[in-house]
Amino acid sequence: MLERINKVNDVKKLNLKEKKDLATDIRNYIIDVTSNNGGHLASNLGVVELTIALESVFDVRKDKIIWDVGHQCYVHKILTGRKEALKTLRKSNGISGFPKTEESETDCFNTGHSSTSISAAMGMAKSRDLKKKKYNVIAVIGDGALTGGMALEALNHVGCSKTKMIIILNDNEMSISKNYSGMNQLLTKLRSRKKYRRSNNYIRNFTLKIPLLGKLIVNLISRIKGAIKQLIIPGMFFEEIGIKYLGPIDGHDIGELEDILNDVKSFDEPVLLHVITKKGKGYSPAEENPTKFHGIGKFDIETGEVLTDKTDSYSSVFGNKLIDMASKNKNIVAITAAMKDGVGFSKFAKKYPNRFFDVGIAEQHAITFAAGLAKEGMIPFVSIYSSFYQRAYDQVIHDVCIQNLPVIMCVDRAGIVGADGNTHQGLYDMSFFKLIPNITVMAPKDYTELEMMMEFSITLNRPVVIRYPRGSESSSKFLTHDNLSLGKSEIIREGKDITLMGIGKTVSKCLEVSNELEKYNINSEVLNIRFLKPIDEKQILKSITKTKKVVIIEDSTVIGGLTSSIKEILVDNKLSDIEVLSYAYPDKFIEHGSVDEIEKKYGLDNNTIVNDIKNTFNK
Numbered sequence: 001m002l003e004r005i006n007k008v009n010d011v012k013k014l015n016l017k018e019k020k021d022l023a024t025d026i027r028n029y030i031i032d033v034t035s036n037n038g039g040h041l042a043s044n045l046g047v048v049e050l051t052i053a054l055e056s057v058f059d060v061r062k063d064k065i066i067w068d069v070g071h072q073c074y075v076h077k078i079l080t081g082r083k084e085a086l087k088t089l090r091k092s093n094g095i096s097g098f099p100k101t102e103e104s105e106t107d108c109f110n111t112g113h114s115s116t117s118i119s120a121a122m123g124m125a126k127s128r129d130l131k132k133k134k135y136n137v138i139a140v141i142g143d144g145a146l147t148g149g150m151a152l153e154a155l156n157h158v159g160c161s162k163t164k165m166i167i168i169l170n171d172n173e174m175s176i177s178k179n180y181s182g183m184n185q186l187l188t189k190l191r192s193r194k195k196y197r198r199s200n201n202y203i204r205n206f207t208l209k210i211p212l213l214g215k216l217i218v219n220l221i222s223r224i225k226g227a228i229k230q231l232i233i234p235g236m237f238f239e240e241i242g243i244k245y246l247g248p249i250d251g252h253d254i255g256e257l258e259d260i261l262n263d264v265k266s267f268d269e270p271v272l273l274h275v276i277t278k279k280g281k282g283y284s285p286a287e288e289n290p291t292k293f294h295g296i297g298k299f300d301i302e303t304g305e306v307l308t309d310k311t312d313s314y315s316s317v318f319g320n321k322l323i324d325m326a327s328k329n330k331n332i333v334a335i336t337a338a339m340k341d342g343v344g345f346s347k348f349a350k351k352y353p354n355r356f357f358d359v360g361i362a363e364q365h366a367i368t369f370a371a372g373l374a375k376e377g378m379i380p381f382v383s384i385y386s387s388f389y390q391r392a393y394d395q396v397i398h399d400v401c402i403q404n405l406p407v408i409m410c411v412d413r414a415g416i417v418g419a420d421g422n423t424h425q426g427l428y429d430m431s432f433f434k435l436i437p438n439i440t441v442m443a444p445k446d447y448t449e450l451e452m453m454m455e456f457s458i459t460l461n462r463p464v465v466i467r468y469p470r471g472s473e474s475s476s477k478f479l480t481h482d483n484l485s486l487g488k489s490e491i492i493r494e495g496k497d498i499t500l501m502g503i504g505k506t507v508s509k510c511l512e513v514s515n516e517l518e519k520y521n522i523n524s525e526v527l528n529i530r531f532l533k534p535i536d537e538k539q540i541l542k543s544i545t546k547t548k549k550v551v552i553i554e555d556s557t558v559i560g561g562l563t564s565s566i567k568e569i570l571v572d573n574k575l576s577d578i579e580v581l582s583y584a585y586p587d588k589f590i591e592h593g594s595v596d597e598i599e600k601k602y603g604l605d606n607n608t609i610v611n612d613i614k615n616t617f618n619k
């Protein structure tokens with residue numbers, strides 16, 4: 001069947017039996033591609049039938065389907081002319097693992113961060129109405145994404161606006177890990193309802209045609225039905241806030257899905273269709289372990305075993321160290337926003353279930369919750385990926401830093417993350433944290449320094465940021481680690497010709513570059529900046545005025561990070577004769593690809609840096 005799917009709307013030409021066969025073909029194809037490229041396998045396997053039904057009933061050339069988070073868009077990409085291109089999924093110059101308006105007009109809104117779809121859909125629907133256009137707007141949101149504050153804010157607005165739009169709630173009872181939330185408790189009650197039947201609408205439409213009395217009868221029946229619903233399901237949340245609720249329905253039955261979507265299409269009000277799916281459907285390793293297969297690297301299809309090295313990572317070192325610290329200090333607690341496994345908290349959660357909090361996809365709440373805990377004497381370590389910290393910026397300022405509370409904000413996946421692309425690159429945290437008063441911002445050069453910084457952070461009794469990258473420490477090992485002192489850098493190597501400065505991950509790059517430069521008789525001083533704030537102006541000035549040449553390497557955007565701090569120091573001290581080379585990411589959104597490829601593309605690989613330094617400074 002896959003051979004018959006080459007362009008947008010080809011799926012509409014198939015009959016029901018053929019669509020069922022297509023679902024099998026698509027599953028095999030996606031399993032094949034992700035086993036090579038990695039990707040969000042389990043979520044995609046769960047929406048195969050739902051996507052086929054949606055794109056059979058709606059016309060994606062004009063109707064707008066917004067995929068929340070967007071990690072489940074592979075089936076949509078296959079159905080919209082990107083079947084071959086899927087083989088390049090997440091690769092440099094290949095197609096993205098998320099919807100991209102620049103990739104296809106059928107990707108009508110870019111997503112990547114959770115819980116945005118209902119807001120965007122409502123904006124599109126409102127625009128449609130104001131411009132008196134006619135098209136359907138559909139937000140597809142998972143039960144995990146529905147725990148996000150933005151989704152709830154949007155539901156609140158949709159309910160009172162009465163805007164015609166469709167919300168598909170793709171309920172697989174899973175976020176990345178099991179969805180433990182108040183919202184899940186509500187959905188559990190709804191799941192236990194008898195399946196929604198289309199015949200209700202046949203009766204409704206038939207009754208509406210009765211002259212004069214039709215509408216009256218329908219209204220009366222729906223009021224009685226409403227009252228009955230209230231009896232069966234206390235507080236029918238969606239209906240009470242003004243959104244029609246239909247469901248639950250089987251998300252793997254294409255025929256039933258198409259029937260109901262055709263009905264829903266005609267409603268003139270906001271409707272939420274509750275669809276039950278199975279994460280990982282059709283591939284037993286993913287059905288059995290949907291968390292592992294949520295986002296996975298290369299794997300063996302037969303066994304489901306991951307093929308990439310299972311080495312330790314900054315996240316696992318962080319998680320283990322926190323267990324150790326928590327055993328000695330009963331005030332330490334751990335907070336995650338739905339990323340328990342990703343940030344290395346799985347073991348902590350088992351060991352200290354009462355001191356571990358997974359708050360759902362709710363970064364804003366996570367930070368203010370931590371502020372409350374800190375205010376009353378606890379020591380919260382909140383670990384959130386760099387790009388998701390963007391969500392909680394006001395909370396960091398307003399709730400943590402203005403009150404100078406000792407919340408330890410751990411920024412995982414800082415810097416380039418690779419295949420997930422521009423929505424997930426952690427390039428801005430250094431810049432946006434640096435400008436907040438009361439905050440201390442530090443980044444470790446390796447695992448040992450991460451552990452040291454964790455210990456050090458709790459001695460400060462103030463807001464602290466510790467940023468560290470995805471994956472493992474560099475293979476070039478540091479033999480010594482000076483004790484930490486607030487705002488003090490560490491001299492890794494003394495030299496006379498140039499000063500190399502790095503922070504966090506890029507300190508090892510500085511060392512490697514320095515070793516390479518020795519071969520060309522360029523003797524370099526290497527400075528581990530350690531603290532972006534407060535920055536060690538004294539030592540920086542000492543090194544710079546000695547060598548007169550400075551090279552800054554940072555895993556961050558060029559605006560507002562280490563480069564700009566150093567340049568400010570130069571200007572403030574009227575040091576106009578210092579030559580500066582800076583290696584940071586340019587002021588643009590950085591696309592997907594492997595970390596090595598991206599570093600090379602933007603000139604942050606060791607070869608480029610060494611050659612540049614030779615050419616610029618060794619004339």
Ligand SMILES: Cc1ncc(C[n+]2csc(CCOP(=O)(O)OP(=O)(O)O)c2C)c(N)n1
Nearest residue numbers: 043112113114142143144145174175176338
């Ligand atoms: C703001 C934000 N925080 C965290 C994430 C990481 N994340 C990606 S998918 C996901 C779970 C989504 O669950 P659900 O919406 O139920 O979709 P499913 O994969 O189960 O289909 C999370 C937490 C994110 N994308 N955005």
